Amino acid sequence: MLTSLLTQPSTPTLISATEPVLQVEGLNHYFGEGSLRKQILFDINLTLHSGEIVLMTGPSGSGKSTLLTLVGALRSVQEGSLRVMGQELRGAKQATLVQVRKQIGYIFQAHNLLKCLTAVQNVQMSLELHNGLSPQQIRQRAEEMLAAVGLADRTHYYPEKLSGGQKQRVAIARALVSHPKLVLADEPTAALDSKSGREVVTLMERLAREQGCAILMVTHDNRILDIADRVLHLEDGRLESHSIP
Ligand SMILES: Nc1ncnc2c1ncn2[C@@H]1O[C@H](COP(=O)(O)OP(=O)(O)OP(=O)(O)O)[C@@H](O)[C@H]1O
Numbered sequence: 001m002l003t004s005l006l007t008q009p010s011t012p013t014l015i016s017a018t019e020p021v022l023q024v025e026g027l028n029h030y031f032g033e034g035s036l037r038k039q040i041l042f043d044i045n046l047t048l049h050s051g052e053i054v055l056m057t058g059p060s061g062s063g064k065s066t067l068l069t070l071v072g073a074l075r076s077v078q079e080g081s082l083r084v085m086g087q088e089l090r091g092a093k094q095a096t097l098v099q100v101r102k103q104i105g106y107i108f109q110a111h112n113l114l115k116c117l118t119a120v121q122n123v124q125m126s127l128e129l130h131n132g133l134s135p136q137q138i139r140q141r142a143e144e145m146l147a148a149v150g151l152a153d154r155t156h157y158y159p160e161k162l163s164g165g166q167k168q169r170v171a172i173a174r175a176l177v178s179h180p181k182l183v184l185a186d187e188p189t190a191a192l193d194s195k196s197g198r199e200v201v202t203l204m205e206r207l208a209r210e211q212g213c214a215i216l217m218v219t220h221d222n223r224i225l226d227i228a229d230r231v232l233h234l235e236d237g238r239l240e241s242h243s244i245p
């Protein structure tokens with residue numbers, strides 16, 4: 001069951017085998033207007049390929065979340081080039097941005113589950129954005145994905161009845177159920193104890209490797225650096241080092 005779940009994308013991917021999932025070139029970003037205008041990101045260059053897990057560390061205020069939201073098509077690109085699955089985001093129309101967002105899985109520190117929906121309904125919501133699946137198929141895929149993250153017996157639980165680690169696993173199921181080619185995670189283990197944090201990233205790593213998607217993860221958690229293919233360090237808005245742990 002898991003194999004079929006992880007090998008059948010629900011949406012056609014627009015990416016060729018050799019094209020990077022993410023390509024950032026000469027990206028600058030500013031906040032504020034006039035004399036208060038302040039540069040936050042400086043000449044960011046970054047390429048991610050399918051199946052790669054890249055972690056980004058850096059002090060508070062160095063620009064990590066800003067970069068992640070730019071890559072996630074959640075904020076407008078001002079200067080430089082940012083291509084997600086070959087699609088240039090700079091100057092892109094709203095409809096294009098919406099299309100790109102549908103192909104990205106987002107996992108945030110505060111899992112952002114909807115409280116009034118059960119675990120399976122939260123996961124289903126992500127698939128309902130995609131065309132071409134019947135309600136039965138959506139339900140089945142959501143249940144299979146929850147089973148893949150070890151929550152087969154919690155599908156009908158509301159978030160308030162789940163532990164922090166379980167909620168984060170629902171968020172992972174929601175992010176990965178549509179087989180995105182790119183997953184963006186902003187401190188997914190920050191609210192978890194070390195055991196749950198390790199379980200959550202191990203799960204993300206396994207599913208990402210099986211699905212062949214790229215992960216860009218912001219983290220302050222030194223205990224999980226070993227899952228990375230590369231660790232990037234952002235300091236004062238500049239990507240400083242690229243290393244293999
Ligand atoms: N909407 C905004 N308007 C103005 N300044 C902002 C805005 N968002 C962020 N900043 C500033 O940009 C800088 C980078 O913020 P960002 O949230 O990207 O940092 P970060 O590295 O993710 O920090 P943290 O680790 O604390 O989350 C900070 O100085 C912040 O104050």
